Amino acid sequence: xxxxxxxxxxxxxxxxxxxxxxxxxxxxxxxxxxxxxxxxxxxxxxxxxxxxxxxxxxxxxxxxxxxxxxxxxxxxxxxxxxxxxxxxxxxxxxxxxxxxxxxxxxxxxxxxxxxxxxxxxxxxxxxxxxxxxxxxxxxxxxxxxxxxxxxxxxxxxxxxxxxxxxxxxxxxxxxxxxxxxxxxxxxxxxxxxxxxxxxxxxxxxxxxxxxxxxxxxxxxxxxxxxxxxxxxxxxxxxxxxxxxxxxxxxxxxxxxxxxxxxxxxxxxxxxxxxxxxxxxxxxxxxxxxxxxxxxxxxxxxxxxxxxxxxxxxxxxxxxxxxxxxxxxxxxxxxxxxxxxxxxxxxxxxxxxxxxxxxxxxxxxxxxxxxxxxxxxxxxxxxxxxxxxxxxxxxxxxxxxxxxxxxxxxxxxxxxxxxxxxxxxxxxxxxxxxxxxxxxxxxx
Amino acid sequence: xxxxxxxxxxxxxxxxxxxxxxxxxxxxxxxxxxxxxxxxxxxxxxxxxxxxxxxxxxxxxxxxxxxxxxxxxxxxxxxxxxxxxxxxxxxxxxxxxxxxxxxxxxxxxxxxxxxxxxxxxxxxxxxxxxxxxxxxxxxxxxxxxxxxxxxxxxxxxxxxxxxxxxxxxxxxxxxxxxxxxxxxxxxxxxxxxxxxxxxxxxxxxxxxxxxxxxxxxxxxxxxxxxxxxxxxxxxxxxxxxxxxxxxxxxxxxxxxxxxxxxxxxxxxxxxxxxxxxxxxxxxxxxxx
Numbered sequence: 231x232x233x234x235x236x237x238x239x240x241x242x243x244x245x246x247x248x249x250x251x252x253x254x255x256x257x258x259x260x261x262x263x264x265x266x267x268x269x270x271x272x273x274x275x276x277x278x279x280x281x282x283x284x285x286x287x288x289x290x291x292x293x294x295x296x297x298x299x300x301x302x303x304x305x306x307x308x309x310x311x312x313x314x315x316x317x318x319x320x321x322x323x324x325x326x327x328x329x330x331x332x333x334x335x336x337x338x339x340x341x342x343x344x345x346x347x348x349x350x351x352x353x354x355x356x357x358x359x360x361x362x363x364x365x366x367x368x369x370x371x372x373x374x375x376x377x378x379x380x381x382x383x384x385x386x387x388x389x390x391x392x393x394x395x396x397x398x399x400x401x402x403x404x405x406x407x408x409x410x411x412x413x414x415x416x417x418x419x420x421x422x423x424x425x426x427x428x429x430x431x432x433x434x435x436x437x438x439x440x441x442x443x444x445x446x447x448x449x450x451x452x453x454x455x456x457x458x459x460x461x462x463x464x465x466x467x468x469x470x471x472x473x474x475x476x477x478x479x480x481x482x483x484x485x486x487x488x489x490x491x492x493x494x495x496x497x498x499x500x501x502x503x504x505x506x507x508x509x510x511x512x513x514x515x516x517x518x519x520x521x522x523x524x525x526x527x528x529x530x531x532x533x534x535x536x537x538x539x540x541x542x543x544x545x546x547x548x549x550x551x552x553x554x555x556x557x558x559x560x561x562x563x564x565x566x567x568x569x570x571x572x573x574x575x576x577x578x579x580x581x582x583x584x585x586x587x588x589x590x591x592x593x594x595x596x597x598x599x600x601x602x603x604x605x606x607x608x609x610x611x612x613x614x615x616x617x618x619x620x621x622x623x624x625x626x627x628x629x630x631x632x633x634x635x636x637x638x639x640x641x642x643x644x645x646x647x648x649x650x651x652x653x654x655x656x657x658x659x660x661x662x663x664x665x666x667x668x669x670x671x672x673x
Numbered sequence: 674x675x676x677x678x679x680x681x682x683x684x685x686x687x688x689x690x691x692x693x694x695x696x697x698x699x700x701x702x703x704x705x706x707x708x709x710x711x712x713x714x715x716x717x718x719x720x721x722x723x724x725x726x727x728x729x730x731x732x733x734x735x736x737x738x739x740x741x742x743x744x745x746x747x748x749x750x751x752x753x754x755x756x757x758x759x760x761x762x763x764x765x766x767x768x769x770x771x772x773x774x775x776x777x778x779x780x781x782x783x784x785x786x787x788x789x790x791x792x793x794x795x796x797x798x799x800x801x802x803x804x805x806x807x808x809x810x811x812x813x814x815x816x817x818x819x820x821x822x823x824x825x826x827x828x829x830x831x832x833x834x835x836x837x838x839x840x841x842x843x844x845x846x847x848x849x850x851x852x853x854x855x856x857x858x859x860x861x862x863x864x865x866x867x868x869x870x871x872x873x874x875x876x877x878x879x880x881x882x883x884x885x886x887x888x889x890x891x892x893x894x895x896x897x898x899x900x901x902x903x904x905x906x907x908x909x910x911x912x913x914x915x916x917x918x919x920x921x922x923x924x925x926x927x928x929x930x931x932x933x934x935x936x937x938x939x940x941x942x943x944x945x946x947x948x949x950x951x952x953x954x955x956x957x958x959x960x961x
Contacts, residue, residue: 232959232960232961233960234947234948234953234956234960235947237948237952237956237959239946239947239948239949239952240788240949240952241785241945241946241947241948241949242946242947242948245944245946246946435955435958436958437958506952509956509959510955510956510958510959513959514959515959
């Protein structure tokens, strides 16, 4: 399938894309993290909050480190390959003490020394003097916790001509010392552009199936807020003024007042010279993809995202091929698994107004779902007949080929046409379109 | 900056004859190479001609063998070369100047067609010229000595926490001391060719040691070793080409065509956008 001529090499990247589509101004902005940050701030795009910039030694001496929060990151503005980044995990035993992610105790003096090293150019290109800054630390999203070690995973989205072309999820490992750089030993997972689900994974250049430190599977992980991640990548590329670049995005998790988990995608950095190993993680050639979208007139960000999703879907499922959304009508046939795992065709109604999927009691009994072992819990509710007890059972069904495993409440629907209602809890990733004929139909 | 410094140093150290030879060479061979390159060539010429006078005779013999007709667009360089050689310019200098763009072009091709990174174009090219002057075997020994000295010096000076320039100077001190020890020691262990090496290749190697140190500080050990090996391989290939008789004869007798071919090679390499050989190896797993 993939041919050598489909793969993007260094020569083609530099000659055909980088030098042609990236302006000098854009490259300069991408080379300096501080400049990128200020552009993002002006464009009102989310990025980790900047606490302090250090331009010279005097500022370092005067700065009061004790006012810093317990967790933060110190970065060089023009560091190479993630070098010189110090991640502070939490406050230490006493004031003016911190603990880094790899467990070392840090004092104010250690931080000062590190910043002075950065200013002296220890981590910059060509040993030139650099600037340092302290910013908010992006925490590890709970979904990535089992498949990352110490550092924060990030999603790299390659954007060309306003179209997201390829993406990977980089997971820091013990070997990479918590850094998300591939050459240091981080794992990179290829991502299905349509759905944001991981496909293959590589470490260095060889394929891996499980995360080395926790032995968790690496395929099939859904990146949260995929749509927003893509949108942020494209708008960032536009704001910085780069036609061909990779935008690295991390998901900052936070709990809302109601205790729910919400995450915000944030731009960590923009790379005007993105690496080529993303092709290994995705098992696909980048050159072919770039050639397909080169010169396409893309009017809006949304359109660019849709083009990317449609063209570069990686998985075989309908969901992926249709660009991340499955279109369904109001009345659909679903396949429900009985207790033996056999599929049975059943008529169902889609009801986004209801919360929990429900199934007819008679049908559930027939399918063997009322087995005591399959009853998850019982739920009481008030009806015209007073208090009633209803069972909630485990159900596995297929809607448009997508497997959905859920809990359904059992109710009496024997007098109705359709013995099952699919409710909004199980409709994630579906787009409901009322078809002609359905609009006038009563039940 | 450093390149210019080295070139000036060599110019300064070279006897006055070099200046004249370089000027002659510029006039005779309309080359795209810089004045600095010429002086380096001139310097190395000295080494070769001084020690092996047979080479001089051989190259001039080639010139005498070939009959060239009247001055035309096809042989203007050949005419000029003969005129210069008759007036005393060494044929060796001319050959090295003619071959230098080939070496440079091959180093560029090694980067863009094969994927060997090395240290840009300057270090391997200088090394190959140094190797021609010393002989490859002795050259590699000297290279190893300087490289070891540089690594050792880096380790030692790292602890002292010095400013950049004094630190470099101290490293040079250590490298020089080591080279001196080897030169003096070589007499005792009967490695005559080692102690017969002249100052210029040694100086080139010692000045390049700064680059060797830089690559060690800037990159991981694995990468640094890789860069060094790739540079060494390129330098050896360059030196072999510079020394090969039939290549020398070919460019000396057909300077117009060979220069044109080299320029075309450079343009081809510059326009090549396909995969490099090492990239093909890297991505072989996703080819189906």
